[in-house]
Amino acid sequence: MQQQHHIHRSIFAGNQKIASQIRTIFRQHQIVAINLISSPGAGKTTILEKTIDFLSDKNIKLGVIEGDIATTLDAERIAAHNVKSVQINTHGACHLDADMIQNVLSNFQLDDLDLLIIENVGNLVCPSDFDLGEHYRIAVASTTEGEDKVNKYPSVFKQADAVLLNKTDLLPYIPFNQNKFSADLEKINGKAQLFKMSALEGEGIDKWVNWLEEKIKSNACLNGKG
Amino acid sequence: MQQQHHIHRSIFAGNQKIASQIRTIFRQHQIVAINLISSPGAGKTTILEKTIDFLSDKNIKLGVIEGDIATTLDAERIAAHNVKSVQINTHGACHLDADMIQNVLSNFQLDDLDLLIIENVGNLVCPSDFDLGEHYRIAVASTTEGEDKVNKYPSVFKQADAVLLNKTDLLPYIPFNQNKFSADLEKINGKAQLFKMSALEGEGIDKWVNWLEEKIKSNACLNGKG
DSSP: HHHHHHHOOOOOOOOHHHHHHHHHHHTTTOOOEEEEOOTTTTHHHHHHHHHHHHHTTTTTTTEEEEESSOOOOOHHHHHHHTOEEEEOTTTTTTSSHHHHHHHHHHGGGGOOEEEEEEEEESSSSGGGGGOOOEEEEEEEGGGGGGTHHHHHHHHHHHHEEEEEEGGGGGGGSSOOOHHHHHHHHHHHOOOOOEEOOOOOTTHHHHHHHHHHHHHHHHHHHHOOOO | OOOHHHHHHHHHHHHHHHHHHHHHHHHHTEEEEEEEOOTTTTHHHHHHHHHHHHHHTTTOOOEEEEEEESSOHHHHHHHHTOOOOEEEEEEOOOSHHHHHHHHHGGSSSSGGGGGGEEEEOOOSGOOOOOOOOOSSSEEEGGGGGGGHHHHHHHHHHHTOOOEEOOOOOGGGGOOHHHHHHHHHHHOOTOEEEEEEEEETTTTTTHHHHHHHHHHHHHHHTTTTOO
């Protein structure tokens, strides 16, 4: 057990070191990076597709890294939107790590990017321990998962800079207490911005994209790019 | 990396040994055990509540072990149905393991049980590597997660003895191709029995409970208990 604990500590320290190196690369190329985390099927890829469509009108150049256990289904969905998309298959591992991200960065023309979106493996537990060098961590929850998810899986929600509550179009058909969800989030993480949306219907995507655009503009401004 | 691989192999071997010991205990007490695995919010606890209500009419005595990262919410929901329920908090770990199960067995009067239901931590990846001494592994998927989950998270579905497709009441409101889900499952695991249900509405629970009852009766028969 002691040995196992030691190994885990050394894995996290190694990951953190690489994540810092990645963040330095992003700074040099004036890129904002976000890390999307959720349960399987919460709607990350659909949100991403709609986000790309909204951003394409705003002259923001983006790339996508897709994390998945086994398939290239998500990367294919993204590529259909004419965005450079690189798939990482973890072959069973329940999260991406910084080393995997570092290994695929050479696939992008980094000088041409304003935004890099990393879609993590669908998992509400494991990804929370692994910094990928991102600037903003985005947790996605869907109404159909139930209002108790913030309390039951606190780690991901504690660390989130923004929380996207997806599938609001299904609210009329399910028991979901929006006030409880918001209050639980407020209690655990008062800083996280909450965006309610239906990615399928396209509702609410605009507010989230505006938030993201503001982060990109502020990054460009700070770096004298704007 | 070599060392890490070695540690992992030794963790799995250690878990398997304890799982076999647990299965021996279950055999001695003529108990059937099942291990429920799904994404967060797929509806495991609601299915369990409805299953308990159906089984209570059938004179089947059951106990429940609830696995969760951080809270006792699910164990409280089960206890409200007058069933002995023991909570295991994994404190961040993304799955239950056999050691955790062994440690709580003394909380049950094993001779009084026909069925032990273990609800794993909400996770579609990690639990698949850990045998808990169960006889049947049950994967739960919900329609709102999307029809692509079997292919994207194959490990859990490959090992399942039964697959419960929950939230069929929402099918009129979402894009979900039932034929594709069934065909993908058939391709990856021809032996798994598929039960479609809406735990919220109670529809389809009866067929799943009949399957479970048959397993319990056949176990009792083989052990001269029936």
